[in-house]
Amino acid sequence: MRVSGALVRRSESFSPSLAWAGILAALAFAVFGLGQAVREDRAADRVAAGDGRAGVFVAESRSCGRGGCSWYGTFTPGGAPNAGTPGIRLRGVDADAVARDERVAALDVGARDFVYAADGSPDRDEAVSALLFGLVFGALGLAGAAIMLRRTPWAELPERLRHFDAADTVRAWARDLLTPDRWGWSARGPSAVPVKIVRAPLRTLAWAIAYPFVLLVAIVSVGAGVGLLLDDTPADFEMRLINLWLVVVLLLPAALAAQIGRMLLLRPRLRVLGDEIVIRDSVLLWKAARLRREDVAAVRPTGDGPGGHLGVGGHAELTPFREPLNLDLLLRTGVRLPGRRRRWGNWLWLLHRGLDRRLADRPLVPRRGEQYRRISLRVRDPERVAGDLQRWLGVPETSPRRPGFEPADHFLRGRHAVHDGTGDQSLTIKGTSPQPVLAEISNDGAPRVRVLAGRSGLRQGAPLASVPRGASAARLVVDGETRLRVKAAGAWTVTLGGPETARAFDRTISGRGSDVVRYEGPPGIGILTGGGREVGEMLLRGSDLALRHSLGQVVPAERRGTEPAALASLCSFAVPSGAVLELRADGDWNIEILPLRQIPGTPDLLEGPGADHVHTFDDSVQGAHPAVLLYTGPSARLETSYLGKGAFAVHRLTEGLAPAGTGGDEPIDLQPWTLLQVSTDGPGRWRLRTTAVGSTARPAASGLQEGSPSR
Incomplete structure (x- = not known):
């Protein structure tokens, strides 16, 4: 299963290059410690x-x-005057x-740095300490190497070596x-669309102020490193190892x-040259990236824009900082970017983000091969840039028409x-109504008005609504031949009408108890919050109040229990434009519809907040609640x-998120990029699995590669 959006973020393991650097450092310290232990032990033996x-x-x-006190002074071999070596320790x-x-x-x-008193006793404490130091770092280095080697695909190594040509x-x-x-x-020349890529100004200014000091330190460290490399003073193996390690540190x-x-002087650029978009970023890309016009599906500003784009494929963020990005290039097929070889881009930006362990907040810098x-x-002025690039693509940017509710012909x-x-009374809709009607129940002073499904002989049926004193009216849809039974110890009013009497909304709506609302916004994904102790059935109806299908028991977002994230998040329902929703609940609730639309020419690329x-x-x-898949x-074939x-x-579901035909438990033949609505009515677990039938090839237009990452 692949879960997209903000629900489950792609988790990244530690960078292999940094892991191997740490392993080599540990092994170098181990060699130094063991060498020091051997030297100390030999000195003790000679004494x-x-x-x-x-x-x-x-x-x-x-x-x-x-460890105690020690004397330092000058040692003169044979007692010869003026030929001593200063700074020697006496042991x-x-x-x-x-x-x-x-x-x-x-x-x-x-030894170079100590001598022993002629009648002194050998001291092996230094040898033991150096031995423990070397063993600890050696164990760490070998354990780390073993872990990394286990992750190496050795089965592929002989084949790679066989085809390796220097x-x-x-x-x-x-x-x-x-x-x-x-x-x-080749990324120079006038751009058909003026675009200026910008970075976080405060962070860039901070690096610019610090750069002269970093440059000065770099010059001094390079000079010191070159001096160590050119030093021809005789030294043993341990000293040479230390000098080499110091040179590496000084070159950092x-x-x-x-x-x-490179980040300050070579600014990122985006140019539109002929039929290509050329992006140059010296920090994150080792060469210019080229995107063909036919590969670009859409250009969208983010922030307050549609947001939440869903595409089966990877997501790359061209920024070395954690800064808000405001422009998305949505591609029809998977495109490889010339990212740098390091797992997180340049090591400078890895250190810059090293203190933040929340992987989901790190920029998804492009990596080579993905x-x-x-x-x-x-970019600067993302709305203008998005419009210009859309016109360059040949798709003029037009504001979507605001859909309205267009009720079908209804007899009421x-x-x-x-x-x-x-008091108690039985109501019967006279005659046989050709269509369902909307019933609004008001409490005119009774302690509580209850409405039940009436039966022949005025027997009590299933409860439909309950309206306490002072509460707003409850609404429900009644079939043409349904008889209502009203039970109250006071006055009440029941008003029957058509779909236009339902409350209208275009994004969010709140209420209490049972209600019927009509949606006037674009197609989207519904999210329910609240609902009281128990949420009853959610019904999706058409503009004529005819039942399209039951969404079942929709569990509110804040009451999904302690299920795994992949299951608990699967609680959403599709709402087409002009739909009527009937909700039965016993408490306060809120419905929010997040718009969702398909980008033309890309059957798998959906945009809008509902894509999350x-x-x-x-x-x-598998899951336990209604879900849009x-x-x-x-x-x-779906089983x-x-x-x-x-x-x-x-x-x-159709492109407009309306149900296509009736659902059931019989097998369903699926095509790629099919939207599905799963409905449940009561506690339980559902599972969908597919069995291959016919051709297993994917559509050529999608360009999806098996195993490509999704977000």
């Missing part, structure tokens, strides 16, 4: 054997720390037994290096300065039938199963 070059140590300064003797300027007979055991690799590297798009030579500011300079169907940018259109009374509540699947999916697999109480149905 115990009395082996070493004799000399005189002159105590000059005393230093105390957590093997109690510091309190030595006074300043005292001359102590000592042995040089081959000459082809070098030629490919040279082509990439010399390609005009890498340096922006240079890389940092190069990346900041396909993307949606590219987000930050424009007329009302009012019934009032006191459409859930995609290509094989099987988008099938993304090949032509197949359904339901375990629970009440009814269960699956309906195909």
